[in-house]
Amino acid sequence: MGFRPFVYGLAGQYGLAGFVGNDSRGVFVEAEGSPQMVARFAADLARKSPPLAVVERITTEHTVPVGERGFRIVPSSRGPGDHDALVAPDTATCADCLREITDPAARRYGYAFTNCTACGPRFTIVRDVPYDRCRTTMADFAMCADCAAEYGDPGDRRFHAQPVCCPACGPALRLVDARWREVPGDPVGTAVRWLRDGRILAVKGLGGYHLAALADHPEAVSRLRARKHREAKPFAVMAPDLASARSLVRLDAAAERALTGVRRPIVLAPRLPIARVADAVAPGSRELGVLLPYTPLHHLLAEELGRPFVLTSGNLSDEPIAHRDEEARERLAGIADGFLTHDRPIHVRVDDSVVRVFRGRELPVRRSRGYVPSPVTVKWPFPRTVLACGAELKNTFCLGREHHAFVSHHIGDLENYTTLRAYTEGIEHFCRLLGVRPQTVAHDLHPEYLSTKYAFERTDVELVGVQHHHAHIASCLADNGVSGPVIGIAFDGLGYGPDGTLWGGELLIADLADYERAGYLAPVPMPGGTAAVREPWRMAAAYLDAVYGDGVPDLDVVRRHQDRWQAVVTMARTGTNSPATSSAGRLFDAVAAILGVRDEIRYEGQAAIELEQRIDPNESGGYAASITKGPPVVVNAADLVRGVIGDLASGVGTARIAARFHNGLACAAVRAACILRDRVGLRTVALSGGVFQNLTLLDRLVTGLERENFHVLTHHRVPPNDGGISLGQAVVAAARTRPWT
Known part of the structure; x- marks a missing residue:
């Protein structure tokens, strides 16, 4: 830097x-x-x-x-002691370098690897510290005389820029076909022609390969979906410049700052009616994920193409992004028609980051490229070095040392060997870069999580189990520099409860060291267990049975599944493979299925995401839910389902019903928080869990809580979803080893 x-x-x-x-x-x-x-x-x-x-x-x-x-x-010294030096994240191309690559008179005109001390690759090329060229993947590229002169000139902006290079001495771009045979001519120019023809390209970026297709080419986008086995989850779109992005989505000042900053995340924003993208880019969604070019190669492609193009992770569904050439050749050969690649190795695979904007600041959805490995500074130091293993879905891990919590890049869902290998390799790399030997290892309580099993395989460490939803709330506390106690509202899909049930709609009294389960959504059976996650109509059956018993109204959702409906209801009633759950996510699934939005999902959270997309934003009404004051406080979420059915029978439209459901759930959560405030005297509420990626619910809930004079904490440095769990685990483990003030 x-x-x-x-x-x-x-x-x-x-x-x-x-x-x-x-x-x-x-x-x-x-x-x-x-x-x-x-x-x-x-x-x-x-x-x-x-x-x-x-x-x-x-x-x-x-x-x-x-x-x-x-x-x-003077030359760098490895020296004794811990590795306290921080490695910088990869940074978007600066204005000076961009001017060079677009200036025909410049030495680096059209050069895809132009960088300086203000921009370029950092974390993805670093093998070890101190950060010098010999310990990066640029070690094999000897500087030419001109680059060496810049490197050694104190007045040059490339003075001691470790990845400095030019066309004479640096990495080279090439285009190959699906069989990895080199294509003659200008790689960028030919790649652009291929994209215009509707072909799919694998493009080697900073942290791995992406798959690219013209965003306004329906056949190309549909082919990409079919080959990638990604049936419904939206694709991100790279816009050539800010003006182009403004023609795709509605951007406020905060969204533009995120979009154009040095981190260059994907920004989720409302899609404009005039947006010229194929329907298959983001099917059924009112939003688009948009990003701007962040490497010289992206700028060259976008400038010559002149149109937005899909840029999605180079993988098959549920696999980690491919980052090594041989890996990309093997795994992407059946997807890509060609590869725009180069010979600079990527040492660490890193996905693009994803953010929303909530009330003027970023709400991370996926914290990765551009942010990692910058630490989250915590207010209280770690008394011992900590490794927090994270959750099963959207996994990250975290290393805690002194006042730093190093939350890793996005690993993904730990459901296959390839992802697990990326996870273990990532931990080893972070420990080496930071010089950390973990003394404490924190983990989720779920015994079947691969991250938990990994923790139990570690030797010579103190193990600390952290309940999933306590970790969520602790993550929000650390994100905001607060130790608690607070009223924590943790709404997500599922988490292992110490009582043997599956939690997910929780009201906690929590600080960093401990928690009390003070309330929850009334549990219902989850018929079929994990099958109910994949098939939301099963949750509709459970909730409708809870409300109506044998008198379920004649509904479309029942008719659509009449051949299996009674068997699923019987399963729920008898408890056969039907664990009880308080999950807010499963409540959203039930309502989505009842309204005909989604009976089966293709990716995690799809039903809830699509339900939010159906909302009428002008609807202010909401359904009432009864609350048992207890203790514990129990919110009867089935009352919300009863309200949905009543409006459905009266002919109320889906958009208004969806809005009233969201409003009703937010109102019930506010009322429950008020009951707890009156009981324990706390006036601060922390909101965490994947459900709070839903900006409608988040906004309604924050507004309602503030109206009741609560101080509300939300996430802004790490995601509210399971990508933030590792931070919570780390600070809980630290808090349990010494008092926090």
């Missing part, structure tokens, strides 16, 4: 002698000169540091001058 060159220049400005270098703990500087100049120099180290630099602390000591002459950058 150019910190040593910055120090070099600053020392010259103040006429100081000495040196600057890297070691495993950060940057070290020895400077001598007049006391006044040295003091000004020290003050400016943090105040004037480069844009990408993070100066966490400066430790100084006085020593006897040795008569140095001039100031220099």
